[in-house]
Amino acid sequence: MPLIEVRNLTKVYVNDEIETPVLHGVSFGIERGEFVAIMGPSGSGKSTLLHVLGFLDGYTNGSYRFEDKEASTYEGDAMSHIRNKKLGFIFQSFNLLAHASVFENVKLPLFYSDIPESEWTKLVTDAIETVGLTHRTDFDVTRLSGGEKQRVAIARALVCSPEVIFADEPTGNLDSKSGGGVMQTLQDLNEKHGHTIILITHETYTAEHARRIIRIKDGLIESDTEVVARRHTTAGMLMK
C-alpha cells in the first residue's frame, strides 16, 4: 500500500464567508522511497497541497491517507506529533533560528520529540554529517552561505528520521550553484539513504532532479509522469 494516498482531495478556503476553492479534486499515490516533484505556476494550488500533505492544514473533501490512516482523524496535538515524528520540512527561506549554532538549529525538532536526550548528540552529529557540514557544526548560522544554510535546514528535517521530507522551493533563494548543491544533497538522501522526498517547485529545471513530476494547474492534476532525462549535479560542485 502507498505511503501517501490521495483521492479526490478538495480544499476550499473560507474567508469572511467568501469561498475560494483551491484544490478541485486531486488523486495520486506516493510510495516509500520515491522522489516526486509537484510542479505548477503560482496560484495553481501546489502550496496548498503541500500544507495538506504536511499536516499543516486540513482538507475539505475527499480522502488523504498517510500510512493507511485517514489524515482527518488527526487533530491538534496529534498533528504536531505526526509532523515531528514522520515529516521533515525544508523551506524556501531556510527558517533557521538566528544567533544559534548549526548544532542548536539541527537539534530543534528533538526538543519536541520523545527521543531520549542521551541520543540527541549522535542524531544531530549524524544529520550534520549527512549534509556534509561537520566542519561548520559550531558556527553561528548567520555566518553561513545560503547553500550551507539550506543544508542545515535539510539536516534539521532529517534529525528525527522522518518518513517523508517536504521541500518547498528549496532552491528559490539560492544561486544556481548552491541550488545545485542542495538538489544533489536531496538526491543523495533519496538514492543512498532511501528517504521519500516531495519537492514543490515552479522550475522545470529543479523538478527534473526528481524521478517523477506531478504537474498541477488550477487545482487539478495536469499530468503525472516519470522523469526521462534526470538531472544530476556533479559531485565536484557539491564538495566545494
Add this chain to the structure above:
Amino acid sequence: MKLKHSLKTAYTGLEQNRARSFLTILGIVIGVAAIILVMSLGQGAQALILDQVKGMGTRTIIVGGGREPKGPSDAGQIFNDSLKKRDLDFLERRENTPSVKFVMPLIFGAAGASYQSDTYNLTIFGASPLMEKIFDMPFKTGGMFTEEDIRARAKYVIIGNKVKTQLFGADDAIGQVIKMKGYNFRVIGVLTEQGQSAFNFDEAAIIPYTTAQDYVLGIKYFNRFVIEAQSDELVNSASDEVALTLRESHNITDPAKDDFFVITQVSLANSLSSITSVLTIFLAAVAAISLIVGGIGIMNIMLVSVTERTKEIGLRKALGATYKDILTQFLLEAVMLTGMGGLVGILLGAFLSWAISAGITQFTSIAWTFSFPVSAALLGLGVSGAIGLIFGLYPARTAARKSPIDALRYE
C-alpha cells in the same frame, strides 16, 4: 518538551533582546523596590514605637480624666477635672487594688520660667518622687525631691537639659533660684539630654504635684495617674481593679458612662502598631499599583515580541511544537522577566531601606534599626511571578494559537 529545555529556550529568547528585556522589567523592579522599601521602613517604625513604649515599662498603666482622646474633637478632655485627691486615696488603698504596686499622680501645664533677665517657656510636670523610677530619668547633677517635699509643698524644681542651657548657659544650675508664676523655685536636679524619645524632658520642669496644684497651675485635679502593676501578668487585673475603684469613687454603675479612661502599655503598643500597620499596607498598596503598570508594560512588549517572532513560532509548530509547548515558552519568558524584575527589585529595595536606616541613625539621634522584611520579599517575588503569568497569558495564547502556515508565510 522538558522544563529544562523550555527554560533554556525562554532564556535564549530574552537574551537576544537584552536591552529591551531590561527596560521592560524596570517597572516591576521599581514596583517591588518600592514595596520592600515601604514595608522595611514600616517595620522599622513599628519596632521603634514598640521600643519606646516598652521603655516606659510594660507594667505601666495610665489613667486619664474624661473619655480616651481618640481625635481632635477630644482635645478638650485634657482639661477634664474628674480625677481628684479622693480617687488617689481610693487607689492607694491596698484592698481596692491588690495588683497595683504604686500610683503616681501627674499634672502638667505650661509656664514661663525666668532666671535673672532670661525667660523660657517650658512644660511643667507636677509629679511625685516615683517619677524618677517610672520614666528612668537620667540625672546629670542633683537628684529627685522626696515624699516629705510633697507634703511640705516644697518649691523645688528639676529641669531638663535644654531649660538649663537656655537659662544658665554653662554655669552651674544646682542651688540657683528660678521664678515661675511669681514663686521662687530652687533647682535641685538637672537631667541629661534625651533627644528624640517617647518621653522628652529636655524642655520640662518637674516639681512636686502638690506645689504644682496649689501655687503654679492653681487646679484641684490631676491630669493622669501613672500606675505600675505588681508584675507583667497582673497588668490586666490591675487595670480592671483601677477601673472598678474609680467607678466606685465616682458612683458610676454603667461602664459606658465612665468619666475616665485606663490605658495599659500593651494596649497602647497594640493600637500604635496597628496604626503603623495600616499606614504601611496603604503605602504598599500604592506601590503595588506600579506593579500593575509594570505588568501592562510586560504584556505590551510580549505582544510585540510574539508578532516579531511569528516566523519562529510557525517554524517551531511545523517541527512539532504543540499548543502547550509554545504557550509554555512564552509564559516562561514572561515569568522569567517579571521574576528577574522582582529579584532585582528586592535587592534594590533592601539596599535603599538599608541606606535610609543608616542615614537616619547617622544624622538623627533616633535609634532606628534596619530590618529586612522577609515576608515582603517573598510576597514581592510571588506577586511579580504572578504578574508575569497573568500578563503573559494573553500574548502567550496569541503565540500558541498561530497557525503554522500563516506564521511561516509571515514576512
